[in-house]
Amino acid sequence: MSSTLFDRAPDAQPVALKILIAGGFGAGKTTLVGTASEIRPLRTESSFSAAGRAVDDTTGMDSKESTTVAMDFGRITFQSNIVLYLFGTPGQKRFWFMWEGLARGAVGAIVLADTRRLTDCFGAIDYFEQRGTPFVVAVNCFDGAPTYGPARIRVALDLDPGVPIVMCDVRRRESAIQVLIAIVEHSMRVKTGGFATG
Amino acid sequence: MHEPRRRWFDDAAGPFVRPYAVTRGRTRSPGEPLDLIATVVGAAPSMADRMWLEPEHLRLLARCRQPITVADLASDMELPLGVVRVLLGDLRDRGLVRVSSPAPSEYARDEAVLRMVLDELNSL
Numbered sequence: 204m205s206s207t208l209f210d211r212a213p214d215a216q217p218v219a220l221k222i223l224i225a226g227g228f229g230a231g232k233t234t235l236v237g238t239a240s241e242i243r244p245l246r247t248e249s250s251f252s253a254a255g256r257a258v259d260d261t262t263g264m265d266s267k268e269s270t271t272v273a274m275d276f277g278r279i280t281f282q283s284n285i286v287l288y289l290f291g292t293p294g295q296k297r298f299w300f301m302w303e304g305l306a307r308g309a310v311g312a313i314v315l316a317d318t319r320r321l322t323d324c325f326g327a328i329d330y331f332e333q334r335g336t337p338f339v340v341a342v343n344c345f346d347g348a349p350t351y352g353p354a355r356i357r358v359a360l361d362l363d364p365g366v367p368i369v370m371c372d373v374r375r376r377e378s379a380i381q382v383l384i385a386i387v388e389h390s391m392r393v394k395t396g397g398f399a400t401g
Numbered sequence: 402m403h404e405p406r407r408r409w410f411d412d413a414a415g416p417f418v419r420p421y422a423v424t425r426g427r428t429r430s431p432g433e434p435l436d437l438i439a440t441v442v443g444a445a446p447s448m449a450d451r452m453w454l455e456p457e458h459l460r461l462l463a464r465c466r467q468p469i470t471v472a473d474l475a476s477d478m479e480l481p482l483g484v485v486r487v488l489l490g491d492l493r494d495r496g497l498v499r500v501s502s503p504a505p506s507e508y509a510r511d512e513a514v515l516r517m518v519l520d521e522l523n524s525l
Contacts, residue, residue, distance in 0.1 A: 218514060220514070247482045288472060310515065380525050
């Protein structure tokens with residue numbers, strides 16, 4: 204931390220990192236954020252017209268057509284002065300406009316998949332592949348949902364061999380943390396070429 | 402101000418009227434948009450500054466006297482992110498708010514930082 208901001212000690216400023224969580228409705232985004240982190244209320248702008256278009260530009264957003272939508276937002280504060288922020292957003296293509304500022308500068312993204320609705324992931328996977336954002340696919344194993352092995356999921360989602368697939372139950376804290384570990388490790392491999400164990 | 406009845410997005414959202422009255426209808430601040438996890442820090446406003454500052458600007462400045470991220474600021478102040486960005490843009494233009502450097506993306510590429518995150522996650 205190099206900067207001296209006004210009269211504050213440089214070490215007063217935590218190191219902030221973010222991970223994006225994308226997934227279809229009901230895939231478990233809110234649960235994952237709530238299980239792994241301290242959940243916080245956050246609203247962002249959305250507009251009725253933008254929701255129907257596959258656009259990422261809201262420049263002309265008219266306040267009369269706009270509303271706010273709640274975002275899944277959580278924070279894990281570590282002792283080492285690092286704060287990890289989690290942002291959950293809907294996975295469908297029509298919400299891409301919300302992701303532009305989120306994906307930029309992120310450690311990586313978690314695509315949360317529900318085996319009953321795997322196609323809900325396609326939009327998010329396309330998005331992260333196109334932008335080169337490191338991502339993992341986390342398969343949330345719901346009670347009673349069909350269970351497929353990672354190999355079948357990889358084929359079904361047409362995933363690159365390098366993209367990790369994690370089976371999880373995001374209601375369990377240790378499982379939710381394992382998903383976070385998976386994306387940080389993958390990001391290290393992709394971005395820094397560093398070797399991460401596990 | 403009398404506003405006609407607005408549509409509601411859903412129960413969690415609510416009508417969208419007041420926040421943009423605060424920003425005088427502006428939904429975007431000129432310049433590079435602030436990252437959600439950019440850390441901002443505010444200075445004490447002078448008497449001259451107080452002449453043009455809106456109450457929301459002052460509330461926001463008071464809240465960011467200690468470094469705070471944009472997302473935490475919006476959450477604490479219960480304002481939508483876009484509104485907070487516009488207000489911060491006003492304050493940044495007047496030199497009352499500074500944005501942290503380095504950018505969050507630099508930390509996200511920093512192997513030492515990521516390794517510390519891994520250690521922390523593994524010890525949870």
